[in-house]
Amino acid sequence: MSSSPNLYLLIALAPLAGAILAGLFGTGFLGRPIGRRASHVITILGVLISAIGSVVVLGDVLNGLRFDGAVYTWSLIGQTKLEIGFLIDPLSAMMMVVVTSVSLMVHIYTIGYMADDPGYQRFFSYISLFTFSMLMLVMSNNMVQLFFGWEAVGLVSYLLIGFWYTRPTAIFANMKAFLINRVGDFGFVLGIGLLFAYAGTMNYGEVFAQADKLAGMTLPGSDWMLLTVACICLFIGAMGKSAQVPLHAWLPDSMEGPTPISALIHAATMVTAGIFMVARFSPLFELSDTALSFIIVIGAIGALFLGILGIIQNDIKRVVAYSTLSQLGYMTVALGASAYSVAIFHLMTHAFFKALLFLGAGSVIIGMHHDQDIRNMGGLRKYMPITWITFLLGTLALVGTPFFSGFYSKENIIEAAGQANVWGASFAYYAVLIGVFVTSLYSFRVYFLVFHGKERFDTSDHGHGHDAHGHDDHGHDDHGHGHHGGKPHESPWVVTLPLILLAIPSVFVGAWAVDPMVFGKFFDGVIKVLPQQHPAMHVLSEEWHGWVAYGLHAFQTLPFWLVVAGFVISWYCYLINPKVPAAIKANLSGVNKILENKYYVDWFNEQVIARGLRCLGRGLWQTGDRGIIDGILINGSARVVGWVAAISRHLQSGFIYHYAFAMIIGVMALVTFFVLIPQ
DSSP, X not given: OOOOHHHHHHHHHHHHHHHHHHHHHSSBBTBOSSOHHHHHHHHHHXXXXXXXXXXXHHHHHHTTOOEEEEEEEEEEETTEEEEEEEEESHHHHHHHHHHHHHHHHHHHHHHHHTTTXXXXXXXXXXXXXXXXXXXXXXXXXXXXXXXXXXXXXXHHHHHHHTSSTTSHHHHHHHHHHHHHHHHHHHHHHHHHHHHHHHHOOOBHHHHHHTHHHHHTOBOTTSSOBHHHHHHHHHHHHHHHHTTOTTTTTHHHHGGGSOHHHHHIIIIISGGGHHHHHHHHTHHHHTTOHHHHXXXXXXXXXXXXXXXXXXXXXXXXXXXHHHHHXXXXXXXXXXXXXXXXXXXXXXXXXXXXXXXXXXXXXXXXXXXXXXXXXXXXXXXXXXXXXHHHXXXXXXXXXXXXXXXXXXXXXXXXXXXXXXXXXXXXXXXXXXXXXXXXXXXXXXXHHHHHHHHSSSOOGGGGGGOTTSOTTTSTTTGGGOTTOOOOOSOOOOOOHHHHHHHHHHHHHHHHHHHHHHIIIIISSTTTTTSOOOTTTOOHHHHHXXXXXXXXXXXXXXXXXXXXXXXXXXXXXXXXXXXXXXXXXHHHHHHTHHHHHHHHTGGGHHHHIIIIIIHHHHHHHHHIIIIIIIIIIIIIIIHHHHHHHHHXXXXXXXXXXXXXXXXXXXXXXXXXXHHHHHHHSOO
């Protein structure tokens, strides 16, 4: 098998074929000739084909292959072609491998996790459709196809978040995600429109070739730089898709969906689409310091303040969700520091260890008979040994333990922020540095409460009212099971096998890939950095002496000791002296209230924005619809017609001399008109 447009089509379309077959013939839409087993076999086979093809493509790319071409002309508008095409280079090839490999693990995991769910075939159809959408996004060579994939992953995430559509909370969560993403997508469309209007093309390569010309333009009617406005608009799209402040509020609520989609969409693929997009458009972003400053500040706020919210969560999935928000902030900081390769590197390492943590959380939920409250757990290590060790490995990678995958990417992000040459870089540096401690604190809090200490699950039947987030409001992620009680148990092999397979790259992929991806020539010609204006990567490269030396040096650095501090404090507070967290909560009740209300972002959205829009809508309805359209245009015109009819009916007298008189008056009027107008 060798790389060719036909192989690229096979990689993209194989998951789509599986989604169509399982969706149409396994869900009752066109009958049920395909059963549960056949549905998961077909969809897994489609994703497996894509995964194998992606590995082949990556191998060819490493040997120097590049492809940028159209496979289908969708429309022709004047001289502008709207095409379906593929751009195969190191960035897209790496993303293809990440998307398909994580998706394959999720598909296998779903066999065990959704075993008793009545929507089994529908779920497999959705996740395969999502895989197709994400592949179209990362493989695109033009902005039209990028936007198609962008919107398609948003649509499928809407379907998956609201998968259990009989729950009001699930319906609210998927609508919230849909609406917030539309806000970001509005900016994204404006950015694409500006680039198209002034570059005259949708093709990446042709737009990037005009980057210097675009950088010299201003927005008509203002002194704003065109490229700055376009890049900020594009990044607003990334803020929605990659859950950046203030468009982040949808992601924690998206935990309403089944756990497998949390791993697939909200850890490894969809939420990283914005990071991928900014890296892809690096030739443009690199020419706007204003846009980079905006990006690094937004990322720093998310990395620190959204991570803090993870400390107070008691739903195991929500802790991991806030961790995702924080790590997306880290990636965004790297983008703002012009360390695009480091951002993509962290995207890759994060995809593996965060998918592992989400699937590990799902395994815990299965073992706990669908109880998600970490306060009802404890001591699970001896009941779930495989889940325990894999979850521990994922946690060590997340906090940045030396020699684990997350260490190499996070440490380089911190150093890049310290060397960045844009406004807000100092704030970003301290934010990501403090974020290391915060990440360690909430990560080991979950680990100790779930797997160590006193067994609390024997009283869990009486403790369900504790967590407003994880229980009655959110339905326990029970997918049709109900609470069975009894001792915890290890999950079936279809659940634990993906955990083991994801644990391997979570440990090793960082050390293996850091040299070529970050400091080598892997992204040469794909990611553009101007070293004179933005020296962060140049400085990091000069200080790089290999992954072994880097790991050993970490024991002398502040981030490592912040990790240790988070570990020790979590160990003391949640295993040795559990009264300490309660005392802190009592003494900092005001701060705790702010955190429990998630900085009042949801309150602001609901009480200010949503209520304001409702008032605006009501005003437009009363004034515009009822007053102007109905009252004046429709009813008013009807009244005018009635008035004209009432007058004109008097002219229809039935007397011939009346009609003759009207005809004479008309002729005189016409003659007068033609005489008076100038010739």
